[in-house]
Amino acid sequence: MASTVILSQTATLSSSSSTTTTAKFSSLTHSPIFHTNALRFKSNKRPLSLSLTRKALRVSASSQSLQALIFDCDGVIIESEHLHRQAYNDAFSHFNVRCDPSSQQSLNWDPEFYDVLQNQIGGGKPKMRWYFKEHGWPSSTIFENPPVTNDDQAKLIDLIQDWKTERYQQIIKSGTVEPRPGVLRLMDEAKAAGKNVAVCSAATKSSVILCLENLIGMERFEGLDCFLAGDDVKQKKPDPSIYVTAAKRLGISEKDCLVVEDSVIGLQAATRAGMACVITYTSSTAEQDFKDAIAIYHDLSNVRLKDLELLLQNVVAAS
Secondary structure, eight states, rough: OOOEEEEEEEEEEEESSSSEEEEEEEEEEETTOGGGGGOOHHHHHOOEEEEEEEEOEEEEOOOOOOOOOEOOSSSSBOOOOOHHHHHHHHHHTTTTTBTTTOOOOOOOOHOOOOOOOOHHHHSHHHHHHHHHHHHOBBOOOOSOOOSSSSEEEHHHHHHHHHHHHHHHHHHHHHHHOOOOHHHHHHHHHHHHTOEEEEEEOOSSHHHHHHHHHHTOOOHHHOOOOOEEOOGGGGSOTTTHHHHHHHHHHSOOOGGEEEEESSSSSHHHHHTTTTEEEEEEETTTTTTTTTTTOSEEEETTTTOOOOHHHHHHHHEEEEO
């Protein structure tokens, strides 16, 4: 029997670029269909202690059958956090965005702060709006003085986001970015088995389309049974709207969908929609609390469609 390490993180966004993070760990014993690569966890942030506890598990029969496999994009299909951060910082530099009027340097989100920010707030515009509300609206080449009206604040965010998106697209088009291991094979297995394959991302639609065209190829992209981006719903993850909408468009029950996510925000969106969710974590999400996921993997390189079908048919629950 393999053990899967489940991690939880409580993170507080402070009024500076520093963060306060505490981590707790527990270990659950899962069925043999949980692959050993789910155990390979490395943290580059700080040494962490593990408190291991074993719980008796029972397998309950379920009428659930896998009819749709739904992938998030950023963090699942592509490990993109550092690419987004680079694009934001390039945009801040381009527009000379400065929250501190005494500083000669443009705003720069460092990796540790961005890891917490992007895992707490979904979508680029909400990230900037939260940050500017907390740290003060900035001066820039767009507005010499910090904007005070809602319209001017929205214009500032829109222009920065548009430039950031173009910069991110340039990075994706460079040919240096590859999909995460196992994703394309799993998509192909699902399509070959007659399953619905969908992508639901909180990111800007143009950004997601570019990623999919360049990373999964036009044939797979055009063969998706459903594709939704942040533009298609009013509320971002962790709100479940995007997954509820996907189930409706596919014409199937939420209980017959299985979501692949990388973060607790995505996990919450999936479970609130009534969908089961597996996690394939990244270096920036590995310490999060994934207790509601039905499986946790380092990546999808050793995960087969039959494994996911068994997971949905035999729901593992702690006694």
